[in-house]
Amino acid sequence: MNAAGTFSESWLAMREQADHDARATAPLQAAGDWLATRESHAPWQLLDLGSGSGANVRYLTPRLPGPQTWRLVDHDADLLEHALGRCQPLRDMDGMPIRLTTQQHDLNALAADWLTNVDLVTASALCDLVSATWVEALADACAVHRCAALITLSVEGDTRFCTNDADATDRDDAWLFATLAAHQRRDKGFGPALGTAAPQALATAFGDRGFRLVDAPSPWRLGPAQRPLALSLLDGWATAAREQAPHDRQRIEHWWQRRREPLDRGHLDLYVGHRDLFATPEPDHASR
Numbered sequence: 001m002n003a004a005g006t007f008s009e010s011w012l013a014m015r016e017q018a019d020h021d022a023r024a025t026a027p028l029q030a031a032g033d034w035l036a037t038r039e040s041h042a043p044w045q046l047l048d049l050g051s052g053s054g055a056n057v058r059y060l061t062p063r064l065p066g067p068q069t070w071r072l073v074d075h076d077a078d079l080l081e082h083a084l085g086r087c088q089p090l091r092d093m094d095g096m097p098i099r100l101t102t103q104q105h106d107l108n109a110l111a112a113d114w115l116t117n118v119d120l121v122t123a124s125a126l127c128d129l130v131s132a133t134w135v136e137a138l139a140d141a142c143a144v145h146r147c148a149a150l151i152t153l154s155v156e157g158d159t160r161f162c163t164n165d166a167d168a169t170d171r172d173d174a175w176l177f178a179t180l181a182a183h184q185r186r187d188k189g190f191g192p193a194l195g196t197a198a199p200q201a202l203a204t205a206f207g208d209r210g211f212r213l214v215d216a217p218s219p220w221r222l223g224p225a226q227r228p229l230a231l232s233l234l235d236g237w238a239t240a241a242r243e244q245a246p247h248d249r250q251r252i253e254h255w256w257q258r259r260r261e262p263l264d265r266g267h268l269d270l271y272v273g274h275r276d277l278f279a280t281p282e283p284d285h286a287s288r
């Protein structure tokens, strides 16, 4: 998120490959099985929340059964324009074209009737930005409409530097990551953000409503091929830490300089923990 509170197309493009590489298999597989065994008839109605430039839809479309009709929602009209251009040519897992519409909307105004006739609601890299209240409202809406949810790439707070796969995180890193976690809980437009509490909040909200959960880690493992993303993250974390702990600027500069050079030279890798969750209303696979 930049200073204006928006996400740039270039940042979303930079992270797309790492996001796709990170995805957990089990929740995706369960989502595909859920669609395939629905008693309602295709085309499946899929709703992607906080779509940005459509990276989640590009990942999911060829891995899910069809026919698929997608609605992509975001408050950023420019990102939706990119999404439309890049997602319209997509095909489902059987090679059939998809239908796709975009909707510019503030997700704060998420109303239960958004999920009317929706089979599967999806979101990636969104739920650490939202509040606990918002997650409860989403789970309520899914329960009312017996809609499944595939919520991916929610940060979980397990962040590490690694050298040859060994943990190289020290006390200063731990302090910086704790400062970052506090910054992630700041209001991102939905009230106090869940930040690293998002995976647990999602599991609790859907679990309490009787959903069956398939939950798995989906960490970024940023090695040499993802160096630009790792450096950009490091710079972003230092900026966030300066905002969160303005009296500790010297400590933050020292940390940033000490970590940036080895990261840039390929002597350090980065591990950033996320989780993917598929939640399905049980026990029946009722028709809509």
Ligand SMILES: C[S@@+](CC[C@H](N)C(=O)[O-])C[C@H]1O[C@@H](n2cnc3c(N)ncnc32)[C@H](O)[C@@H]1O
Binding pocket: 006, 007, 012, 019, 049, 050, 051, 052, 053, 054, 055, 056, 073, 074, 075, 076, 079, 105, 106, 107, 108, 123, 124, 125, 126, 129, 188, 189
């Ligand atoms: C981290 S990006 C993830 C984008 C995309 N899902 C992906 O995986 O690349 C978060 C997205 O949520 C959108 N967003 C944030 N707050 C929003 C709000 N209040 N209403 C609608 N969209 C919002 C942003 O515009 C951005 O596209």
